[in-house]
Amino acid sequence: MPWKVLLLVILFLCPTRMTLGTTDQAFPIFKIDTEKKVVAITFDDGPDPKYTPLLLETLNLEGVKATFFVLGNQAEKSPQILQWIHKAGHEIGNHGYSHPDIKKLKRPEVYQQIKRAEKVIVNTIGKRPQCYRPPGGVVTPAVLKATYDAGYELIHWSVDPKDWKRNRTAEVIASSIKNKIGSGDILLFHDGGVNQEESIKALVSLIHDMRKDGFEFVTVSELLEIK
Numbered sequence: 001m002p003w004k005v006l007l008l009v010i011l012f013l014c015p016t017r018m019t020l021g022t023t024d025q026a027f028p029i030f031k032i033d034t035e036k037k038v039v040a041i042t043f044d045d046g047p048d049p050k051y052t053p054l055l056l057e058t059l060n061l062e063g064v065k066a067t068f069f070v071l072g073n074q075a076e077k078s079p080q081i082l083q084w085i086h087k088a089g090h091e092i093g094n095h096g097y098s099h100p101d102i103k104k105l106k107r108p109e110v111y112q113q114i115k116r117a118e119k120v121i122v123n124t125i126g127k128r129p130q131c132y133r134p135p136g137g138v139v140t141p142a143v144l145k146a147t148y149d150a151g152y153e154l155i156h157w158s159v160d161p162k163d164w165k166r167n168r169t170a171e172v173i174a175s176s177i178k179n180k181i182g183s184g185d186i187l188l189f190h191d192g193g194v195n196q197e198e199s200i201k202a203l204v205s206l207i208h209d210m211r212k213d214g215f216e217f218v219t220v221s222e223l224l225e226i227k
Helices: 003-013 051-062 072-077 079-087 107-125 141-150 170-177 196-212 220-224
Strands: 038-044 067-070 091-094 153-155 186-190 216-218
Touching: 038 220, 051 079, 051 196, 067 072, 067 079, 072 079, 072 107, 079 091, 079 107, 091 107, 091 220, 107 141, 141 153, 153 220, 170 196, 186 196, 216 220
Parallel strands: 038 067, 038 186, 038 216, 067 091
Antiparallel strands: none
């Protein structure tokens, strides 16, 4: 079954949370079904030597904790930044080692991507991540099985401002999702790649607007613990 068709089937069967069960595969978690006004902000593809420090300073000023899905090869290049993320109280998730075209990988290759990144993270901060997000959010049978075998929760997202696109201003990024955010959502941003200064500006605007609406910000693991 093509991975896009599989993802649509999963979304249809369970649009909110699916956790590791008695089967031999993981299920992607897109959001949490809750009436509490909480959201989890996540960042992919870092740590980046330019943008991640700017983002960490911004989150510190705003008093927000987030979840960073880091790449193993990026963490190897910037271990001090990974340590900074951890010491600042943010959650670190596993995004694989090198961001391959994961839909072309078989289960052992996906598993190796997860475990290789895990080793880098553990060696750097002394703590194993609990959550994994596949590159590009691609979900295939190999990803589902490998994630389960590696012992991770499989985290997707429910709100995507597509901040990775070129020429997207802060206003465009913020306005594209401003009225789409609800209780239990998982927001996708990036701290690696292009245009992240605009993403940071958009994020500050969103944080202020969401706080006015009564939202609180939690890490992904904290979100998963909400009943």
